Amino acid sequence: MRCHQTPKANLEDILDTLPISAICSDTETGKVTHVNPSFCEHFGFVFDDMTTMEEWFGQVLIEPYEFFQRVKPWMSQHTGTRSSATLDTTLLCKHRRQKRVSIRFTLLGDTKIWYLRDTTDHWVVEERLKVRGVMLEMVAKSSALSDILNVIVLQIQKESPQTVCSVLLFDKSEDRLRLGAAPDLPDFYNQAIDGVKIGMNVGSCGTSAYLNERVVVDDIAAHPYWQDYKALAAQAGLAACWSDPIRSSKGELLGTFAIYKMQPARPTEGDFELIQFASNLASIAIEHFRTQEALEHMAYSDHLTGLANRGAFFNKCDIILKDALDKKTPMSVIMMDIDNFKRINDQHGHEIGDLVLQSLAKACLAVLRRKDLMARIGGEEFAILLPETDKEEALIIAERVRVAIEKDTVVDRHHQLIPFTASLGVTCRSSGGCLTDKLLSRADKALYQAKADGKNQVASLDPS
């Protein structure tokens, strides 16, 4: 690797035997006069790539501002013959790999000898421990899942330059992938992918989720998996993508972790290890979040119908009522009770009674709006919260619910259709404001009226 036979040949011979990377430069001109084989091997540069150390730093520093803020002052501080202070920084090798290095130099006559130690492995371990700690702390504090996933994605992008990552979450009920975190992918791309149904040839992630195995696509433009999405990927500047299924501790699919590249590329062993690390971290976060969700669902929902339970309904009602008073918006509630339910139970059995409760809940949800909240607050008693809804609109909704129930039936084991009906009481909040209890008791009175007037009908009671 010696470039010239000079009087410094002995020194260069010694440097050439060292396992540590070394560069010699002229103290006067700053020109690089020698690089040892270890430097070429670790960083990919050869002697002909080097002019001065200043220029080289200008090319390889990851953060351009670092040259004037850190590197230049560090270079000029040292004048004596002892070794300089150590500079820890991140460089981009000739083959575009990012490396963490510790650099120092010494003066020997008119030669400056630079020593570069590759500390990447150590740095990666430290960084990963750090991000793992941050993530576990966020999990313990029940931070939003998207925030936790963002931390993981940003860490992977930091470790692997020219990389953009995404986490998609698996929605088992619909076999779709939903956006979990992809802070550096363009919005139009995220919107197009959000909700995509998994299957063969649905990009790297859709296919990876479908096959429940890692998918590597090194050239999106030419791969059949991307046939229907390659124009979208090209618009987002994406050229390669490998995707790993994120699995729970029981092996169930939770989502996918994807690494995108801007140029066609094949993953290295290091990339596989990186995506595995990311998938494992994401799996801890998602699994914890799903467990929390399931616990909350159990605490706040009715096991038979899946509707909100009494406690959840009262809590939500308090919040919506306060909000309606603050914003001076209308709000209504409906109380509902199945007609002659005892008779249904007595004639057809408790199991059929349960089926009626479940079927009625479904029929009502189908005609309610997304913002409405329906709850089972007693055996055959239901309540419906209608935010931003005045009495006239509430009466229309109540009638729609009544008709939906009237049209619904369940079938017994002899294939006999069993119809059922319900009575409904409607009220709206008073202009002065009232408590949830008062509001519900007024709706209850209206319900009582509907029962008294012959059942299978809607009655209302004004606040006045």
Ligand SMILES: Nc1nc2c(ncn2[C@@H]2O[C@H](COP(=O)(O)OP(=O)(O)OP(=O)(O)O)[C@@H](O)[C@H]2O)c(=O)[nH]1
């Ligand atoms: N199958 C089933 N029945 C229930 C459940 N909870 C309460 N019930 C029954 O609901 C019935 C309520 O009867 P009642 O209060 O007399 O009311 P009703 O027969 O609907 O009469 P009206 O309200 O006047 O129309 C009772 O037979 C309860 O056993 C449940 O979870 N499943």
